[in-house]
Amino acid sequence: xxxxTTTPPPAPAAPTTSTKPVQQAGDRIFKGAATxxxxxxxxxxxxxxxFLVAQAIPAFAASAEQLPGGKNIVAYIGPLIFGTLLSAVIxxxxxxxxxxxxxxxxxxxxxxxxxxxxxxxVDLLAxxxxxxxxxxxxxxxxxxxxxxxxxxxxxxxxxxxxxxxxSATGRTMLVVGVTLAVMILPIITAVSREVFLQTPKLHxxxxxxxxxxxxxxxxxxxxPFGRSGIVSGAMLGLGRALGExxxxxxxxxxxxxxxxxxxxxxxxxxxAANIALQFPDSTGVAVNVLIASGLVxxxxxxxxxxxxxxxxxxxxxxxxxx
Amino acid sequence: xxxIRPSRSRVAAVGVLxxxxxxxxxxxxxxxxxxxxxxxxxSAAAPVSGTISGAGASTQQAATQAWVAGFNGANPDAxxxxxxxxxxxxxxxxxxxxxxxxxxxxxxxxxELTKANxxxxxxxxxxxxxxxxxxxxxxxxxxxxLQLSPSTLxxxxxxxxxxxxxxxxxxxxxGVNLPSTPVTTVNRSDKSGxxxxxxxxxxxxxxxxxxxxxxxxxxxxxxxxxxxTSGVVGAVKAGQGTIGYADESQAQGLGQAKIxxxxxxxxxxxxxxxxxxxxxERVQDGGASAFAYKLNRxxxxxxxxxxxxxxxxxxCSKYTDAAKGNLVKAYLNYVISADGQTAAQKAAGNxxxxxxxxxxxxxxxSAIATA
Numbered sequence: 253x254x255x256x257t258t259t260p261p262p263a264p265a266a267p268t269t270s271t272k273p274v275q276q277a278g279d280r281i282f283k284g285a286a287t288x289x290x291x292x293x294x295x296x297x298x299x300x301x302x303f304l305v306a307q308a309i310p311a312f313a314a315s316a317e318q319l320p321g322g323k324n325i326v327a328y329i330g331p332l333i334f335g336t337l338l339s340a341v342i343x344x345x346x347x348x349x350x351x352x353x354x355x356x357x358x359x360x361x362x363x364x365x366x367x368x369x370x371x372x373x374v375d376l377l378a379x380x381x382x383x384x385x386x387x388x389x390x391x392x393x394x395x396x397x398x399x400x401x402x403x404x405x406x407x408x409x410x411x412x413x414x415x416x417x418x419s420a421t422g423r424t425m426l427v428v429g430v431t432l433a434v435m436i437l438p439i440i441t442a443v444s445r446e447v448f449l450q451t452p453k454l455h456x457x458x459x460x461x462x463x464x465x466x467x468x469x470x471x472x473x474x475x476p477f478g479r480s481g482i483v484s485g486a487m488l489g490l491g492r493a494l495g496e497x498x499x500x501x502x503x504x505x506x507x508x509x510x511x512x513x514x515x516x517x518x519x520x521x522x523x524a525a526n527i528a529l530q531f532p533d534s535t536g537v538a539v540n541v542l543i544a545s546g547l548v549x550x551x552x553x554x555x556x557x558x559x560x561x562x563x564x565x566x567x568x569x570x571x572x573x574x
Numbered sequence: 575x576x577x578i579r580p581s582r583s584r585v586a587a588v589g590v591l592x593x594x595x596x597x598x599x600x601x602x603x604x605x606x607x608x609x610x611x612x613x614x615x616x617s618a619a620a621p622v623s624g625t626i627s628g629a630g631a632s633t634q635q636a637a638t639q640a641w642v643a644g645f646n647g648a649n650p651d652a653x654x655x656x657x658x659x660x661x662x663x664x665x666x667x668x669x670x671x672x673x674x675x676x677x678x679x680x681x682x683x684x685x686e687l688t689k690a691n692x693x694x695x696x697x698x699x700x701x702x703x704x705x706x707x708x709x710x711x712x713x714x715x716x717x718x719x720l721q722l723s724p725s726t727l728x729x730x731x732x733x734x735x736x737x738x739x740x741x742x743x744x745x746x747x748x749g750v751n752l753p754s755t756p757v758t759t760v761n762r763s764d765k766s767g768x769x770x771x772x773x774x775x776x777x778x779x780x781x782x783x784x785x786x787x788x789x790x791x792x793x794x795x796x797x798x799x800x801x802x803t804s805g806v807v808g809a810v811k812a813g814q815g816t817i818g819y820a821d822e823s824q825a826q827g828l829g830q831a832k833i834x835x836x837x838x839x840x841x842x843x844x845x846x847x848x849x850x851x852x853x854x855e856r857v858q859d860g861g862a863s864a865f866a867y868k869l870n871r872x873x874x875x876x877x878x879x880x881x882x883x884x885x886x887x888x889x890c891s892k893y894t895d896a897a898k899g900n901l902v903k904a905y906l907n908y909v910i911s912a913d914g915q916t917a918a919q920k921a922a923g924n925x926x927x928x929x930x931x932x933x934x935x936x937x938x939x940s941a942i943a944t945a
Contacts, residue, residue: 320791395812420758420813421798502805505798506763517758518796529801533632533660533765533790 301550308544314537320530323508329545331508335425335520336549339500340493342429342514343436348486350433351440358441359448360470371445378438386502389431394422394503401426401515412512419517423505426514431499436489443488447481448474480564487560491553500525523549622904623651624897630657630664630677633767633885634704638677640921645908652901661767661790661885668888669693674902675889677703679767679790681866682888687859694890697861699942701935703909704885706924707847708772710831712817713810714738716753721746723834724872728780730817731759732794738815746834753815760809760818761792763799771869771883772819778871779880821883822847823923833881836874844925846879852931853878863891863938882925892943899944906939 316324354374358367401424405416451474459469475482500506506521513519521529523545531542628638635658642654659667661678668676669689681700682690690698710727712720717738722730726742729735735742739752762769769790776784786793798816800809803824810816810828822830822842832839840846853875857866871880887906893899908914915926927935 390808417756419798420756420816421760421809422812423798423800423809501763501801505800505809507792507795507797507799509795517798521763521799529764530791532658533662535660535662535666 304543304547304550307540308547310537311540311544318537319541320538325541325544328541329548331510331520332523332526332545333548334510335506336494336522338520339425339428339432339522340490343432343493344486344490346430346433347437347440347489351437352444352482354441355444355448356470358445374438374441382435382496383498385431385435386499389427389499389503390423393431394427397427398422404515413514415513416515418515419505423503424515425519428500428504431503432493432496435496436492439489439492440485443485444478444482447478451477484560484564487556490556494553494556495524497524497528501528621649622901624901625653626674626898626901627655628675628677629659629667629673631661631679631767631885632658633679633883634677636922637704637918637924640917641909641914644914644917645905654905660765674898675887677885677887679770679885681857681886683859697863697891699889699891699938700860700864700866700886701910701938702851702865702884703887704924705847705851705927706883707822707842707844707879708768708819708881708883709822709825709842710817710819710833711810711825711828712831713813713828714755714815717750718829720829720831721839722831724779725783728776728783730757731776732784733759733797755815758813758816759797760806760816761797761799762806763801765790767885768819768821768883772881775871775881835876835878835880838876840876840879842879846877847882847925848928850878850880850882851884852928863941865935865938891941896944899942903939903942910935
């Protein structure tokens with residue numbers, strides 16, 4: 253390339269003598285399109301944030317008498333935030349261990365053929381529309397969970413979570429949590445599975461060669477390597493659980509109260525479900541209040557995702573990948 | 575074609591209904607002039623065309639679909655849009671001039687009435703178009719014929735009565751063996767005209783036993799809450815010892831409590847609901863064409879059923895746009911006609927307007943002028 257020559261080379265891909273990189277029209281178009289796509293995301297996000305803030309301001313400015321229920325806006329949104337976080341945390345507590353176990357089974361225990369089929373089925377769970385989960389939750393899971401909730405109240409009623417009295421219909425926070433767990437299971441499983449598959453074979457074989465059993469190998473080699481993957485999968489799942497609307501709206505018997513009691517018919521509603529339920533017949537400041545609650549949800553989701561990114565970045569250095 | 579905004583499937587459903595209605599109209603066209611519709615004369619008039627838009631109560635939505643389909647059968651060139659955005663939104667849009675008529679679960683009054691009159695440049699026309707009894711539904715195995723007085727009902731829904739063998743319930747049901755099952759009240763989790771009318775009844779008839787306001791969102795915290803009429807009915811069916819409220823048409827297959835009116839216990843019925851409106855005091859604030867009723871929740875007439883929802887159509891008494899005025903007039907005439915009310919009853923299960931009431935309100939619609 254550096255050797256100067258006067259005769260044109262026979263090959264079609266002729267290197268030029270210039271040291272500047274080749275700039276063809278295709279390159280410029282692609283660069284522009286990619287940059288545009290990146291900028292567009294930011295513009296859309298900024299637009300959504302601007303809309304939420306602009307529409308939420310009247311709600312924050314309004315006096316308590318003008319707001320629905322005559323309460324001030326903190327008293328209105330507070331229980332909703334609580335309900336949103338509570339349902340998402342229950343879902344996460346159930347789905348994370350389960351998702352990690354499923355991912356480990358697929359990557360390290362199941363025969364190849366079974367693993368492929370199972371992976372496909374788990375991905376299929378993610379394709380089920382949330383309203384279907386909602387209908388399943390209210391028609392199947394809620395009645396089926398009644399005896400179990402009665403059992404919880406009887407033996408664990410001394411815990412505030414299971415104080416009862418048990419709901420007559422089963423449409424409780426616990427059932428919502430379980431339904432949400434099923435919904436976020438595929439996300440956690442898929443992310444964990446991809447990370448576990450990337451565990452360096454040398455690490456695994458070294459552990460086995462040192463006399464570790466398969467479980468010890470997983471504990472010493474696979475899990476430390478995959479920790480950041482598990483965390484980011486869980487956070488992605490948390491994001492979905494926080495924003496889930498229809499399933500919660502259909503299943504949960506919600507009102508504006510704050511309670512840790514998971515099995516009674518009095519539950520705090522969630523932000524997204526409350527918007528879906530109240531928006532159709534709302535007017536005036538009531539709409540602004542709902543949008544203000546949406547803004548709060550937007551901020552919470554943003555914080556959760558930032559936290560996930562922070563954890564993943566911090567953990568990456570210690571993960572054994574290096 | 576006609577559109578109802580929020581859902582594509584609904585548009586499709588209306589389309590199918592309308593197509594069916596067109597077929598029927600085509601087949602029956604020869605008979606139409608001769609047989610004539612019972613009740614109002616307006617529906618047999620020459621076909622009208624144009625586009626009008628309304629907005630308001632979602633209560634009227636199912637009935638409106640039937641009305642639009644039926645109206646289009648006779649007037650294929652007319653387009654009627656209805657946006658079920660809620661009573662308050664409907665009234666606001668009507669006042670602002672955004673829609674040609676509004677549907678509302680509460681009659682227009684006070685400041686809104688003044689503004690509406692200003693918008694119309696005269697007086698408004700307000701007529702009841704959708705009347706529906708609200709059933710108190712319950713699921714209590716072994717008790718088939720529950721009877722409740724207004725005060726007991728108010729205490730139950732205020733969560734003051736917590737078990738089914740409470741002395742207050744026992745007093746209303748002499749000789750009935752009531753179980754000690756806990757009472758679970760089921761209310762709507764979304765805003766609704768049904769809640770508005772039910773709380774209005776509890777406030778009016780329950781007196782001091784109902785300390786809460788009349789509201790379209792359920793005012794008592796901590797009960798079982800479910801989305802929509804179907805959600806309430808589903809929750810009442812799913813639980814034991816549950817009690818809720820739902821439009822009577824949607825409450826089939828469940829126990830329906832009889833409500834004490836005067837000295838007798840009355841079951842919900844379409845006839846009782848219509849009778850209540852007839853015997854209720856008319857509110858004259860809106861002028862001669864405004865047929866608003868202050869529903870007599872404390873009626874002692876045993877042929878009336880006081881737990882009833884009334885939804886109104888609100889329009890102007892004159893329109894500057896002649897085409898729109900004629901269309902509103904023709905449409906509302908069809909809505910209150912016997913044909914229109916029967917169509918709505920088939921689709922939504924409401925109580926048809928009685929002939930006596932129709933004769934009262936019909937002149938107000940026929941008087942809609944176009945200047």
